[in-house]
Amino acid sequence: MVRRSPACPACAAPWALWYSRGVSCGGELCLVSAASTAQDDRRPTSPFPDGWYFVASRHALCEQTLIERKWLGQEIVAWCDDAGSVCVADAYCPHLGSHLGPETGGKVRNGRLVCPFHGFEYDATGQCVATPNAPAPRNAKLKLFETQVINGLVFAWWSSVGQPPYFRLPLDRRDEDGWTAVGLRTFRLTSHPEHTAENSVDLAHFSYIHGYFDVHQHGSVTVDGAHLRSAFGFKRARPVLGGRLLFDVSVVTDVYGMGYSAVDITEHTIPFKSRFWVLATPLDGTYMDLLLANQTQETDRVRRAIVGLGFLPKRIRAKLMNYILLEGQVKDVEQDVPIWNRRVFRPRPVLNSKDGKIMLFRRYCSQFYPENQNTGGQPRRMLASL
């Protein structure tokens, strides 16, 4: 249930005052803590808020067998066992601390991760199951991160205080029939995932930076626990295959934490549907990767002629459309990157009436910072519709 709540139900403070007051009364919706006002202007409170964060594509994992990367301030390794289960683990061996990644000589043999130092072997549960010269020590176990795989994208759960996952990513976007493969592009930024995710409700920037016009919110921005939904429409003119086309677009953005934003895109004039993901992964407290992923639905016919597209078989047409759309999204993000790279965090921004639901978004995000959670270890559940 999503309910309207113009004021905190516990202290009756109008929501717009919570930030200026800067102290939570402890009510369900009053999520702003005193700690959040003590921070400086450079970042939201923690570089690594709780959530599901992208690790790798399943395709890359299968091709490379074993990968290593920096992820949420950790060194991690990821591999697939023989049954196709994806494993994401701390990269350091419990025996004598060797890095288990391929750059050190770690490898996967018969579905087991083999340490390059003394040859301890770890199965998909992280348990050491064999060594070359003695029985495996029972307490030799890798720290594993819980995973979810959505449309071939592998995510792992992160909590800086070791909480088990308190929300899941939606699995209803997994149907692949009639959709192109997911195209991927990665950017490296000096930013924070709250900054990049906030753009999904920052309606003013779409017209000013990206040149969209007639940008308008569809209905309310709603929050139900870890899920925020924002729907809006816009028009834009873009050069495509030597011509200039007008697109009339509706989007529904589903945000689940700061690492995962999924956007359903419907273009009304051609028409077509595509799915777009914006996946922010903090690396080390300074750098983060921003992955753009896109797939497009095959359609039997196009209503509007686009230089030759209508004559192509639908599978090839969808593939070409997916490429064009992803390149367009890359250009949009290239416009955002210089801003993100040098932006500071304003806990109390000065807003105007066309700015969109920035403060609602900030309160939504605050539930993922450990310092804003109840001492019992559970996040406060936020419900709102504004």
Ligand code: FES
């Ligand atoms: S450090 Fe890994 S087996 Fe010894």
Ligand SMILES: [Fe+2]
């Ligand atoms: Fe943008």
